Amino acid sequence: MGKARxxxxxxxxxxxxxxxxxxxxxxxxxxxxxxxxxKAIDDYSFLEAYVGLPVSLAGTSTESTIxxxxxxxxxxxxxGLEVRLVDERLTTVSASANLRLAGKTTKNSRSVIDQxxxxxxxxxxxxxxxxxxxxxxxxxDDFERPQDEPAE
Numbered sequence: 001m002g003k004a005r006x007x008x009x010x011x012x013x014x015x016x017x018x019x020x021x022x023x024x025x026x027x028x029x030x031x032x033x034x035x036x037x038x039k040a041i042d043d044y045s046f047l048e049a050y051v052g053l054p055v056s057l058a059g060t061s062t063e064s065t066i067x068x069x070x071x072x073x074x075x076x077x078x079x080g081l082e083v084r085l086v087d088e089r090l091t092t093v094s095a096s097a098n099l100r101l102a103g104k105t106t107k108n109s110r111s112v113i114d115q116x117x118x119x120x121x122x123x124x125x126x127x128x129x130x131x132x133x134x135x136x137x138x139x140x141d142d143f144e145r146p147q148d149e150p151a152e
Contacts (some may be wrong), residue, residue, distance in 0.1 A: 002026060002097040004025070004026050005023050005047075005114045006024050006037065006071075007020070007022075007113070007117055008020075008021040008022045008024065008037065008041070008116035008118055009021050009118035009119035009121070009128060010122075015130075018077075018119045018120075020112060020115030020119045020134060022113050024037055024039050030067075030071040030136050031074045031078065033071050033074065034074035034075045034077070034078035035078055035079050037075060037078075038075075038079045041079065046079075048083065049076075049079065049083045050083075050084050050121060050122055051068060051071065051072040051075065051083055051084070052088030052117070053065060053085040053138075054068055054088055055087060066146045068085070069121065069143055070146055070149070072085060072140055084135060084136065084137040084138060084140065085137050086124060086125050087137070088117070
């Protein structure tokens with residue numbers, strides 16, 4: 001989940017194929033971000049949402065982890081969805097590589113790189129569920145809710 005944009009991906013009804021869907025701008029608060037996500041997905045019925053959980057390469061929490069948790073809680077509340085968090089390490093790197101292979105430059109792929117990274121996260125989640133029969137990632141309830149950011 002970026003500071004400027006959030007990429008969205010969706011799967012088919014059977015949960016087999018993940019596809020890039022949309023990029024929404026990242027306003028100043030997690031609640032506003034969740035409202036924009038809600039508007040983007042309003043015409044669809046979803047069972048759950050997967051949010052990328054940015055952690056350091058060592059697997060520890062960072063400021064971005066806390067930010068993603070704030071947005072995940074907001075999505076759960078605003079959109080009424082079960083939210084699960086999936087490790088997103090190296091997904092942007094993979095997304096960039098995929099786009100380069102498709103002949104896109106960094107400059108002309110900024111608008112879709114977040115969607116591509118979201119599709120990779122969703123593909124990993126779908127594959128985990130298919131291969132193990134268990135829900136991928138971790139439930140939002142497994143995390144302590146971070147405090148809201150202090151007002152500036």
